[in-house]
Amino acid sequence: MAFWARQISIWCSSVKTSYVANSIQRLRKTHRTWMQLDELSVLSLLCTDNHFLQRGLKTYRPVSLRSRLQSTNSSNGQIVSSESNLLSPVNHDQEQAEVIPSSDTKTLYEVWEDTPPSSALEEISEEEAVQIVAEPPLPLGSFTLKDYVDRSETLSKLVLLGVDLSKVEKRPKAGQLLLRLDFEKDIRKRLLFLKDVGVEDNQLGPFLTQNPYILAVDMEALETRVAYLKSKKFGKEAVARMVSRAPFLLSFSVERLDNRLGFFQKELGLSVQKTRDLVVRLPRLLTGSLEPIKENWQVCQVELGFRRNEIQHIVSKIPKILTANKRKLTETFDYLHNVMGIPHHILTNFPQVFNSKLLRVKERHMFLTFLGRAQYDPAQPSYISLDKLVSMPDEVFCTEIAKASVKDFEKFLKTL
Numbered sequence: 433m434a435f436w437a438r439q440i441s442i443w444c445s446s447v448k449t450s451y452v453a454n455s456i457q458r459l460r461k462t463h464r465t466w467m468q469l470d471e472l473s474v475l476s477l478l479c480t481d482n483h484f485l486q487r488g489l490k491t492y493r494p495v496s497l498r499s500r501l502q503s504t505n506s507s508n509g510q511i512v513s514s515e516s517n518l519l520s521p522v523n524h525d526q527e528q529a530e531v532i533p534s535s536d537t538k539t540l541y542e543v544w545e546d547t548p549p550s551s552a553l554e555e556i557s558e559e560e561a562v563q564i565v566a567e568p569p570l571p572l573g574s575f576t577l578k579d580y581v582d583r584s585e586t587l588s589k590l591v592l593l594g595v596d597l598s599k600v601e602k603r604p605k606a607g608q609l610l611l612r613l614d615f616e617k618d619i620r621k622r623l624l625f626l627k628d629v630g631v632e633d634n635q636l637g638p639f640l641t642q643n644p645y646i647l648a649v650d651m652e653a654l655e656t657r658v659a660y661l662k663s664k665k666f667g668k669e670a671v672a673r674m675v676s677r678a679p680f681l682l683s684f685s686v687e688r689l690d691n692r693l694g695f696f697q698k699e700l701g702l703s704v705q706k707t708r709d710l711v712v713r714l715p716r717l718l719t720g721s722l723e724p725i726k727e728n729w730q731v732c733q734v735e736l737g738f739r740r741n742e743i744q745h746i747v748s749k750i751p752k753i754l755t756a757n758k759r760k761l762t763e764t765f766d767y768l769h770n771v772m773g774i775p776h777h778i779l780t781n782f783p784q785v786f787n788s789k790l791l792r793v794k795e796r797h798m799f800l801t802f803l804g805r806a807q808y809d810p811a812q813p814s815y816i817s818l819d820k821l822v823s824m825p826d827e828v829f830c831t832e833i834a835k836a837s838v839k840d841f842e843k844f845l846k847t848l
Contacts, residue, residue: 577601577610586615594637606644619647622654629658630672643679660686664693670712678715692718700729701740706748714751725754728761736765738776746783753786764790772797774808774818782818796821796829799844803834
């Protein structure tokens, strides 16, 4: 709009200038007519376009046509050309041209003053630039939740709780779920429920990072599942430990939880108390797949040769053996039983050895063999228990078990 207003002004000015030139030519031909126009200014021939007067003529003053036309040259008596004397320039400190305001012109000025810059390239002052506020638009679609954090109250508060959105967005449809939820209506009451169950404040962030789907679970269903665990004689501390260490536990229905507990009692032959202790120590046994548990149970029976009661004792001491890597489990047993010569009943009494690194067991056994002190039979003198073999730091192992210095042990390892 401002652009076209300026173009019209320029066009109007050119038309008025042409009109003045034509008028001057007519003045030359009709000198008598001009003489009758007493004290009229050339400015009155122009339209009352104040914009034109202010921008083009305000440094000039009106000149009396009669005085100019009647002035003669002293030498030849000719009339001075009116063309060269129509506008007489003056200094800025002299009298300015009188401008007659027009109501239409005032209105036009007001419109132009309110009109924003016509181009994005038009220079503006620093003060105007500082006042410009451009907020980033909300993305229509994104592959990351960080683009929505500044606009979403829910995501902002979850971040303050310690939720790792970079991990949450990798879970199927978890990001869309969080964007649909309202913190006050949907999330707050579930957070209070988890705190009542026993989840610590500093655990809420990691908990929701692993299982954001619990925020969409019905409150009545959550309360029913906690009530079921308490009905199975799980104490408040036990429930708090299980829920905190297995975030998906409360996402399982009562029927599924009951089936899992029944599996450990029937298939593994564990008593009610041992089953309860087992899942409290490793609650992800209730939420993970049953296939590796069944497979490791068969490996212990068939490949490793443990009896059923021995497996039950090992599992009650080291629940992780049910979810351990099959290859690591068999390699560790093969070295302990076939190389070191440790029988099944000793391994059953010290199942912690299956949690140790096989390389550490090999290095210490070879060093003791080199020193002639590798004795693992409790009926023999200089007996070394498997617990001390794998649990002690190098300094204590060397001084108390191997009866050697740490430098000797390190020097021996370099020869391997």
